[in-house]
Amino acid sequence: MPNRRGLPQKWCHQELEVNEMAFSHRGNMTECKWKDKRDVYFLTTKHTASWTEVTVKAKGGPTKEIKPDRTLDYNLSKIGVNSNDQCICIILLIEEKPMKWWKKMFFHLMAHAMVNT
Known part of the structure; x- marks a missing residue:
């Protein structure tokens, strides 16, 4: 608690x-x-x-569950953040070799700029 x-x-x-x-x-x-x-x-x-009944994917097929409305709002607002992070992770995998911290920072900021445009 x-x-x-x-x-x-x-x-x-x-x-x-x-x-x-x-x-x-x-x-x-x-x-x-x-x-x-x-x-x-x-x-x-x-x-x-308040709560809403939603359909959830499960191993045995789709099932219906009851979820509070605030969790659904939270999950909808997090979609953009997760996809942004996934794109940046893919871009940064290209530069896997060790490099100085300031180069990593530069490429990280460039990746953010590319995703946000």
Whole structure:
């Protein structure tokens, strides 16, 4: 349990089943504890205690799961960051030989510039 002021202390010992959620409100702040593979904690002022049913790829075929709306928003906003990092990693693999730090920095900045254009 994260030791954060304002989070309900009852969550310290509360065990949740997979895809189970617990919500708490304080003013305009919503606290959420959700269990996917492990416990995930959220503090948000943007979302309410809401969730969405989504289809997830699994080994036995697609399955339906319930996820909090804030996780879906977070995952959508991270898509651009992940693809940017992947492009830069591919570009930087070309220069695998050892080089001075300032050359690495130069090529890293050039890779960022190429991806961002």
